[in-house]
Amino acid sequence: MTPAAPLFRPDLLARYDAHGPRYTSYPTAVQFTDSFDAAHYREAAGKSNANADLSLYFHIPFCDTVCFYCGCNKVATKNRAHARPYLDRMKRELALQAALFDRSRPVTQLHWGGGTPTFLSHDEMTELMSATREHFNLVPDERAEYSIEVDPREASAETIALLRALGFNRISLGVQDFDERVQRAVNRIQPREMTETVLDAARDNGFKSVSVDLIYGLPHQSVESFSRTLDAIVELKPDRVSVFGYAHMPSLFKMQRQIDDSALPSPAVRLAILERVISRMSEAGYVYIGMDHFALPGDELARAFEAGTLQRNFQGYSTHADCDLIGIGASSIGKVGDVYAQNARELADYTAAIDAGNLAIARGVRLSADDTLRREVIMRLMCGGALRFDDIASAHGIDFPAAFANELARLAPMADDGLIELSRDAIRVLPAGRMLVRNVASVFDRYLGQSSLRRFSRTI
Missing domain, CATH: 3.80.30.20 (tm_1862 like domain)
Incomplete structure (x- = not known):
């Protein structure tokens, strides 16, 4: 068995391949x-x-x-x-x-x-x-x-x-x-x-x-x-x-x-x-x-x-x-404090804003407390492949299993398939799940059902 074999499970990759955010x-x-x-x-x-x-x-x-x-x-x-x-x-x-x-x-x-x-x-x-x-x-x-x-x-x-x-x-x-x-x-x-x-x-x-x-x-x-x-x-x-x-x-x-x-x-x-x-x-x-x-x-x-x-x-x-x-330049995205902000995408719009002496920001979002919480959960999974419930609970003052009961229930099939290890106090992404970490993280995305998934690339 090659060192890469545990990462590659074609049956799981084919089953979970879908559109989703990066x-x-x-x-x-x-x-x-x-x-x-x-x-x-x-x-x-x-x-x-x-x-x-x-x-x-x-x-x-x-x-x-x-x-x-x-x-x-x-x-x-x-x-x-x-x-x-x-x-x-x-x-x-x-x-x-x-x-x-x-x-x-x-x-x-x-x-x-x-x-x-x-x-x-x-x-x-x-x-x-x-x-x-x-x-x-x-x-x-x-x-x-x-x-x-x-x-x-x-x-x-x-x-x-x-x-x-x-x-x-x-x-x-x-x-x-x-x-x-x-x-x-x-x-x-x-x-x-x-x-x-x-x-x-x-x-x-x-x-x-x-x-x-x-x-x-x-x-x-x-x-x-x-x-x-x-x-x-x-x-x-x-x-x-x-x-x-x-x-x-x-x-x-x-x-x-x-x-x-x-x-x-x-x-x-x-x-x-x-x-x-x-x-x-x-x-x-x-x-x-x-x-x-x-x-x-x-x-x-x-x-x-x-x-x-x-x-x-x-x-x-x-x-x-x-x-x-x-972010500097047309379409650039910045993140400052609790907001994301994007400059005008079209060069003409960017030009008009700067020529008028204004910032070129055309859209963005201010994060709610729930956004901040879910961002930390998603980024810990994406970057570290693991999440301890106590770490999130102490930082945000929540009971993690209670707050995310629905999400944990949706993760159960992924645990059964060997993508993750789901315990009483943690989530750990297993080798077979690392290529599908976007799928794991997306369970915590409360906006995903409101967006057209076709706007995102495929996870595989």
Whole structure:
């Protein structure tokens, strides 16, 4: 029996495969409402914990070419001149946001996502980081977790050296699949050598962690073809690997209509590919962190998982404790105190708000006491795979079994199936349930029945 075998139970995965949230937040973005505005956000910022660290997320939506599978908020254009006015507005937004927070609060986490952040020129990236340092207290490198998403088609070795000089010390490379037929089908031509050049440059420049993103379930993929990609990734040996299941939702994402449905792997093939992912990554010595994340044993994500200090935010799993998160740019989501807030998604709406001298917040939600309670339950299950009732009871002043009697009853079949261990005083996610932890967590989501599940990706 391979080390990965207890994780992979095809009978359970097939039975429990369903649409459901990824729980990068709770409540999820589906519950955000446009009755929440900038005034609510300012109030939350004024009441936020002045001793809490800050995290900054920048959304840079531009892409030179569009990948057909992508569901991100993006603007496909070859006109690099679009970056200049957007950069100017992000700088103005930085000033507006900074005015709401104590200047002494340290920024221990920073992330540039997109889109393609390196759509910006070298000078523009330097300018944006300089403006960030002008308005916020960015900590020294040894305390910082500053990451950036990089498309290897859009970055040279010189770009990587610049990013390190600007303060980035973690990098995530989009790969998806090395198979040429798959790349043509999704409009992302990216030879292995291109990725290897950027990865080597990241190591040469002292990046603390290099992550690679893959996707299974894309057109023309097979167990054999994806195995070759996995073998190549193992040879490159990034510190972290994320292997996401492709969510084909052409009714929501117009660009996905370019994908030939008949070329997508069947559910059985998807499961077989996933089984190969688990076994190959485990054979290569990667630690299975949860859901779709793997890390080498020495990586800080693996260490946080082993220590039980893993966190989860809008960028996925994280090593940092709960920070106040400030979102910058169109569609960015922040979390400050007891609220989530999202900027206007459309570039025109974002532009109009910033040009008027206002924050661009268009919707959000203020958490109730019940939301806060359920968020802690869900995040403990998602990140630690275990939950002691007494810990929740003492923190929230409740009798856990009484307060969640219905939820515990719904968990009983999962316990019978071997996904979890359910005792009088705790829930523990078993190896066979770790890939289905979203299903376990969703039992505690009181909004799920009110939302269209088709708005969420499949759990497998």
